[in-house]
Amino acid sequence: MITMITADTIKKWLKLRGIEVTRDQEPKGIPGDDLPFYLSAFSLLACFIIQAVTGIFLALYYSPSVTDAWASVWYIHTQVTWGDIVRGLHYYGASAMVVIGVIHLVVMFVQGAYKSRGEFIWFSGLLVLFITFGFGLTGYLLPYDQMGYWASQVRTGIVGSLPVVGDLAKTILIGGSEFGNLTLTRFASLHTLVLPALTAGLLLFHFRMLGHRRDTNIISEDDKVPAWAFTFLKVLAGACLVGLLLAVALFIEAPLEPPADPASVYEARPEWYFLFLFQLLKYFEGPMAIIGTVILPGVGTGFLFALPFLDRSPEISLKHRKLWAAGMASIFCFAGVMSAVALLEDANSEKYQKALAAQQHDAKEALRLAEADGIGMDGQVLAYTGYKLFEGKGCLGCHQVKGRTQPEEKLAPDLDGYLSREWFHEFMLNPNSERFYGGVPAGEDTEWDMPGFHSEDIDIEDPEALTAIVEYMAAQSGRDHNPPINPELVEKGRTFIEEEACSGCHSLEGEEMDGPALDKYGSKAWLEAVIRKPHSPHLFGDRNSMPGFEDLPDTDMIALIRYIESLR
């Protein structure tokens, strides 16, 4: 016998098994006065759902280990289609959750949610806000970039400085005595398992308590927001939130700083919602620091949790709760003023602005170099290490490279586009221009005097000669070019160099001549030779004024060369 399967039969089948899908009665509306309360609570829930689902999808790619954390976030950020948008949704969603959490707290206070036996509504709402801060604290470290690493160092340092339990708490929190793989697995576990479970539980509890309170209140028909209107408002709030976050994620990239480098110096700043605590720390030093790290924040937190027991009158109107309203207001004013002072101090600090500009440039270079040169098994972007060495060894004092300030004195050729066909082409035409050897000091009794390709000293008529010589030079580094190297043209270039004007000063076989030998020019071995001993007779000889870095460790040399190669 065939039974027709209809919606009703399915409902009945489920009902017999204890699952009710139809409601017994029409959904009730809510009291008009409670609308801001419910709406902010639902927005908080919507925000949590957005964070949860974007977090789940980010977890498809994220890997919590010292070697892979930054690399996997870089992968999401730059390689995965729309990965930057999902990361942006999650990143800005965190801020939205803080904002909505605070709004909900204020609404709860104004409406006296903890009154009429509503203490648990207040506690659960407050805990959700604090757990949201916990999400921020743990999530900030996960990309394992400079910002997260250094900010987390400060925070766990504060935990470690607590009296009596500090060391113990810090060791348990970071999984050892210093940051490492276990710090990331612990923070990831808190961020993706423990805190979401707690938040989901607390939000459910929060809503149940809201319902409990609603049932105890009598709703008059006149002052009711009907269920369908309430639904619309909830959906509207959720849709606005998604729309706003999408817009921000689409237009403002979530930041990703360079990989964490414990050996570097970094001016870390916390997320905007912790700025007031950061500022507070500046006023208390040494043994007094605990006032800024524990006592003052503790007083504020204690006040918030104790509020249902302090403000005990049944009065809801703020007029009759002036003292407690002043208490709430002073917390927010204090945080607001402190944040503003922190921002102002940073804005007016030339030193910080300079550091910030350098950090922002580092971040861009880290992303570019990871793409150009790849990320190694150890999670290092070797070319980025080279970039930092290039800066640290003082190369920037003489050589101009992309995006960096022009050296004060012109002392060496620009390395923008170095070893590219374009670089060689321009060099051949105007070797003594500002971009190349113009103004570059030479050794005693010498000068940089290579003639340009079209000067009277060069007598080559073949129109393809310049292209062929450029092709020969570009081929010497042994790297891939786009379009690929043309071997015939390389051969032709070699003939021109050997048989025509260049051979007066340059050898192709590494012999000592007036100008540097040209074979393998720009290859790894050649670059290493120039960096270690630029004054070698077969390189720049007497003309050289660049210091040699003979003792540079091999690993640094490899990194430096990888960076120079990336300038092409």
Add this chain to the structure above:
Amino acid sequence: MLNRREALQKSSVLLGGAAAIGLLTPLARLLTFPLETATTESPKGFLSAGLSGGFQVGAPKKVALAGTKRDAWATLENVEVGSVWVCRDSEEEFRIYSTICPHLGCAINHAKDHFVCPCHGSHFELSGERKKGTDGGQNPSPRDMDTLDWKVEEGVLLVKYARFKQGQEVKEEIA
């Protein structure tokens, strides 16, 4: 004419739908990204299996091949990317088989006079041909062992490593 209630109910559905699509579209792209982009990249070209003189005629030998592999974000230099069975037939003739079983991808072993996959009992002749079921048993492998291209250069045996789709009769390389 819609009344206010119906209008808001319809708007709720539209708005909710739009928000859900707006949120789910980028999420779906994260899920399907590996369909449109190669997330791993095996080394192209020939990899060294060692000196060709190191293989004895008639004695299959398992060799791991190393090369540079890209695995999502990481570039793994000189890591083992897979292994092969090298069978030497004469001074200049080799046969190279992937150790990956065409059935479900376990690693094929060498037994006395044949190859056998320990997981589900696929078995092959030393010539790589799929053996008929012995003792009335079935042979789950859908095809012969997968052969790989090779060449000898300057005394070194070079193998072009590749992976093939499993569970089908036709040998089809995974791009």
